[in-house]
Amino acid sequence: MQQGHSLTHLIDALIAKYIAHRYREQDVITFQGKTVEEIEKRFGDSVDDYLGFCAQRGEKPDKPFTGRRMLRLPPELHRRAYLGAQREGKSLNQWISDKLLELA
Template sequence: MKDRIIYEDFIASIHFSTEDNTFFGKIEGIDDLVTFEGDNVQSLNQAFRDAVEDYKELCKMKNLDPHKSYRGTFNVRINPELHKKAVQIALKEGMSLNQFIQKAIEDELNSVMKK
């Protein structure tokens, strides 16, 4: 079983509790904590869809965007040698490291989205 499920443009992480014999999940990529559970895969999927719809309705009532807001900055920890190579290639290409990393991410996203 995948540990992620998708409904519309919401993604949830999924887990199983052997103690409770229950599937449970959490909607990822939002500013709030929204969880759901089910006794089987079908009830888990329905609980996820219901949780998304309830969350969207709550956000609509509060005039909020249901998706997490992003600032456009984040820290990345990578191998020092990879860091060095990225800086060297960026300089050779006449770009900053930020521009190089942004292009690399865009290229990877485009590649993945074509699949």
Template sequence: MMHNTMTFKGYHGSVEISPDDDILFGQVLFISPLINYEAETAKGLEKAFQDAVNDYLTDCAQQDVTPEKPCKGSLNIRLGHDLHLAASVAAFQASMSTNDFIKRAVQKSVGS
């Protein structure tokens, strides 16, 4: 299976191929509602993804519910004791919070 992504209105969708079924499919990523789509062509999949996002936003508006945004901005991670301690010591030595230290490390890793 091949993985890739598309973006529309701030939402990200996966692109997967099922050679056995001769179909493209995916789902909206990084939100809790399960939203799937499929098509036979790349252009069709892009439209199906956009339609799925638009349908989700319309449903939320009709139900007077705030749509989920991908990745709300807070994250609970399990580092293990030794790594957590090492990060806390390094953050203290750099005169910064552990949160800021980890945020900087992630920013450096993803290039933003």
């Protein structure tokens, strides 16, 4: 405990703060709570509300991306990418992710 504050007080303050989860590029789901259980419930309720709102507007809600993507490369490009990753001391996956991030 330091200056009258404990880790519990800090965690409680952080949990009670506004929390937002970006579900779509232009749509944001917001929720808040004071306990982990309350946050989980309110998050679920907010997602349900968002999906209902999309249905009312006739929009198809986006689904969260998994981060997995199968990528087929010509053999020569695969070799060059592998060598580039080796030069930078990265895994091929990390190297490709970094290059895509530079271009996005």
